[in-house]
Amino acid sequence: MAYSQRVGTTTYTFPNLKTLLARASPPRAGDRLAGIAAESAEENVAAKLALADVPLKTILAEPLVPYETDDVTRLILDTHDPRAFAPVAHMTVGAFREHLLSHATTPETLAALAPAVTPEMAAAVSKLMRNQDLVLAARKCRVVTAFRNTIGLPGTMAVRLQPNHPTDDAAGIMASIADGLMYGAGDAVIGINPATDSPDRIERLLRLLDDLIGRYRIPTQGCILGHVTTTLDLMAKGAPVDLVFQSIGGTEATNRSFGITLDLLREAREAALSLKRGTVGSNVMYFETGQGSALSADAHHGIDQQTCEARAYAVARAFDPLLVNSVVGFIGPEYLYDGKEILRAALEDHFCGKLMGLPMGVDVCYTNHAEADQDDMDVVLTTLAAAGVTYVMGIPGADDVMLGYQSTSFHDALYVREVFGLKRAPEFEAWLAGMGISDTDGRLLPASPTHALVADVHAAAGLPELPS
Amino acid sequence: MTGIARDPWQAMSSLTPARIAIGRTGASLPTREVLSFALSHARARDAVHARLDVEALAGHVQALGFDTILVASRATDRAIYLRRPDLGRRLDAASRDRLVAAMEGRTCDVAIVVGDGLSATAVAANAPALMEKLAPHVTRLGLVVGPVVIAEGARVALGDEVGETMGARLMIVLIGERPGLSAADSLGVYVTYAPRLGRTDAERNCISNVRAGGLAPEAAAASLAWLAEAALARRTTGVGLKDESGTGLAATGAGLELPPPSDA
Numbered sequence A: 001m002a003y004s005q006r007v008g009t010t011t012y013t014f015p016n017l018k019t020l021l022a023r024a025s026p027p028r029a030g031d032r033l034a035g036i037a038a039e040s041a042e043e044n045v046a047a048k049l050a051l052a053d054v055p056l057k058t059i060l061a062e063p064l065v066p067y068e069t070d071d072v073t074r075l076i077l078d079t080h081d082p083r084a085f086a087p088v089a090h091m092t093v094g095a096f097r098e099h100l101l102s103h104a105t106t107p108e109t110l111a112a113l114a115p116a117v118t119p120e121m122a123a124a125v126s127k128l129m130r131n132q133d134l135v136l137a138a139r140k141c142r143v144v145t146a147f148r149n150t151i152g153l154p155g156t157m158a159v160r161l162q163p164n165h166p167t168d169d170a171a172g173i174m175a176s177i178a179d180g181l182m183y184g185a186g187d188a189v190i191g192i193n194p195a196t197d198s199p200d201r202i203e204r205l206l207r208l209l210d211d212l213i214g215r216y217r218i219p220t221q222g223c224i225l226g227h228v229t230t231t232l233d234l235m236a237k238g239a240p241v242d243l244v245f246q247s248i249g250g251t252e253a254t255n256r257s258f259g260i261t262l263d264l265l266r267e268a269r270e271a272a273l274s275l276k277r278g279t280v281g282s283n284v285m286y287f288e289t290g291q292g293s294a295l296s297a298d299a300h301h302g303i304d305q306q307t308c309e310a311r312a313y314a315v316a317r318a319f320d321p322l323l324v325n326s327v328v329g330f331i332g333p334e335y336l337y338d339g340k341e342i343l344r345a346a347l348e349d350h351f352c353g354k355l356m357g358l359p360m361g362v363d364v365c366y367t368n369h370a371e372a373d374q375d376d377m378d379v380v381l382t383t384l385a386a387a388g389v390t391y392v393m394g395i396p397g398a399d400d401v402m403l404g405y406q407s408t409s410f411h412d413a414l415y416v417r418e419v420f421g422l423k424r425a426p427e428f429e430a431w432l433a434g435m436g437i438s439d440t441d442g443r444l445l446p447a448s449p450t451h452a453l454v455a456d457v458h459a460a461a462g463l464p465e466l467p468s
Numbered sequence B: 001m002t003g004i005a006r007d008p009w010q011a012m013s014s015l016t017p018a019r020i021a022i023g024r025t026g027a028s029l030p031t032r033e034v035l036s037f038a039l040s041h042a043r044a045r046d047a048v049h050a051r052l053d054v055e056a057l058a059g060h061v062q063a064l065g066f067d068t069i070l071v072a073s074r075a076t077d078r079a080i081y082l083r084r085p086d087l088g089r090r091l092d093a094a095s096r097d098r099l100v101a102a103m104e105g106r107t108c109d110v111a112i113v114v115g116d117g118l119s120a121t122a123v124a125a126n127a128p129a130l131m132e133k134l135a136p137h138v139t140r141l142g143l144v145v146g147p148v149v150i151a152e153g154a155r156v157a158l159g160d161e162v163g164e165t166m167g168a169r170l171m172i173v174l175i176g177e178r179p180g181l182s183a184a185d186s187l188g189v190y191v192t193y194a195p196r197l198g199r200t201d202a203e204r205n206c207i208s209n210v211r212a213g214g215l216a217p218e219a220a221a222a223s224l225a226w227l228a229e230a231a232l233a234r235r236t237t238g239v240g241l242k243d244e245s246g247t248g249l250a251a252t253g254a255g256l257e258l259p260p261p262s263d264a
Helices: A017-024 A029-033 A041-052 A056-061 A071-078 A082-088 A093-101 A107-116 A119-127 A131-139 A170-182 A199-215 A228-236 A252-257 A262-274 A305-317 A339-355 A374-386 A410-420 A426-434 A452-460 B010-015 B031-049 B054-063 B078-083 B093-102 B120-141 B158-166 B217-234
Strands: A003-007 A010-014 A158-161 A189-192 A222-224 A244-247 A285-289 A323-326 A360-362 A391-394 B068-072 B110-115 B148-152 B170-176 B187-193 B204-210
Touching: A003 A041, A010 A017, A010 A041, A017 A041, A017 A119, A017 A305, A029 B078, A041 A093, A041 A119, A056 A082, A056 A093, A056 A119, A071 A252, A071 A262, A071 A305, A082 A107, A093 A119, A093 A131, A107 A339, A119 A305, A119 A339, A131 A339, A131 A374, A158 A170, A170 A189, A170 A199, A170 A452, A170 B010, A189 A199, A199 A222, A199 A228, A222 A244, A228 A244, A228 A262, A244 A262, A252 A305, A262 A285, A285 A305, A305 A323, A305 A339, A323 A339, A323 A391, A339 A360, A339 A374, A374 A410, A374 B031, A391 A410, A452 B010, B031 B078, B031 B120, B054 B068, B054 B120, B054 B148, B068 B093, B093 B158, B110 B120, B110 B158, B120 B170, B120 B187, B120 B217, B148 B158, B158 B170, B158 B187, B170 B217, B187 B217, B204 B217
Parallel strands: A158 A189, A158 A391, A189 A222, A244 A285, A285 A323, A323 A360, A360 A391, B068 B148, B110 B148, B110 B170
Antiparallel strands: A003 A010, B170 B187, B187 B204
């Protein structure tokens, strides 16, 4: 169905919903690269005006990729909850924005609404929202998940400790883990990106994390971010897998390019659940996403990159994940050109994920060929913390020496904790205090030169003994 | 400076290039670390935006006994190059004409492109040395190499059009990799059998991290020569051709045994 909007003496027409959504999207490099962005600033606003009048019901009735040819569309429509949808079923996209921001809409209202929100609805309404709207509405969403600790409680923010090493050297990884734990990071997960997807190496790293977590009884979970098929094989061999990781996208073809199907994710989740390794909860999946992946895989069907991204959250939602994060600035400037585009995308992704009921974190990051720097990341991090982001990354000095990009550091996490008074997952916060790393308020204590964590890594790596 | 909490695990810094044990003042970085990070980022940014001195590079390559030809992609400046990878994969019309003219009455087995990519710094620093170490392998294998194509505004896939235009059986692209914070001068090498427009990355082999402190030019040249010979013999590159030369960077990753628990 076609949409049109008159602005002054010009009438803009949009042949279908996906074109309307693309033209209404805030400007970004990837949509321009795909040739689907609005051709003028006025057309961009005309599309927003037209989109504001589209009923949510119409969005439900006009799938962007046909039901018959795309399993993500089938998942979205087959799992849509009409009862939860009833309170907003009469609304247009514009009215839906006002509903989300209204004082009458509470965290409870939004939690009940989550199963009724399709990715296309979330994406559509986000396109009418300013950055401050995305902060305020997301802040109202509460999503709590658990495995060995509880993530997403009000007033908390978690950190993924990301101790990557260029050659997966065990001592090097352990040094970064010790550094992060001593800085109070690691409650979301201790998650390593392996330099290669070799099963032997991933199994060694899994055992390394399992030993560490068991030895110090750390209330957190480990994850090696290999391909789901590798993790499945390792679980069958008895390897200690806490969380199953996978990168996912918003169309069947994107997921095919990642070498996955929904059935494969289902199988992996069941295998991980059967290990019963969680102590306070059983959310066993960890997903990463990012705007631009569908375009990069030539699997976007002419849909704008932000809407494709929201569709990935429908995939995530089907598997009750512990953690989901958008790796927002990793993909490069041909998709998100500069700090402004990265900030916008980060807020959109966080909002859409939260609205759909996901434990949404963001890898606040950039590459060296993007027009961005540490000041931009400070703004993105601070704004996301205001929006109630579930977790962010913690990388030594913000410099990932394996993946070659800049994310947030252990120090950055301390900074937002201080500004917003944010606590860690309660079980982890108590552990830090018990280990003498922080005081009972969660503030770091001066580090003991002979702390067991430090002494043990020293001994294991054959470094000179510490002065006692 | 006052108020800095030094991290007493500085010895662990020898275990990883990561920025560990950097200390803090309150929640924040020591001034020294803020500035050292800024310097690394500045160098990486300069590498991304640096222009390749094509004349100097051509001089180096000619001195090794190769003839050269200068071309440009359709990405006319750096800002367009970064936004439009599709334009960096195609030759501009004038370059294409020059290349056609240069190949008149001439054939080659192997075409070589040296392109700026995302780090002209990497190309200037490492491409001449790699070409020098490659030259004896070319002679040993009896390969006919076309004029070395020095390309501005190049993406890896620019080699597909260049190789097709030159009628080469094998395409070798030396190109500046995306600069990291700790290494802004990494050169990548891509090998594609039967180059033509539309080849995908799955149809290429790659040797990466050629730089001082990474893969040395001599080892990279040996690896590259092995790949070239194998690709021409097996008539394929990419997922169907695994590097068995044994000269690539060996990964470490041995296990680590923590001492018995002290029941802390």
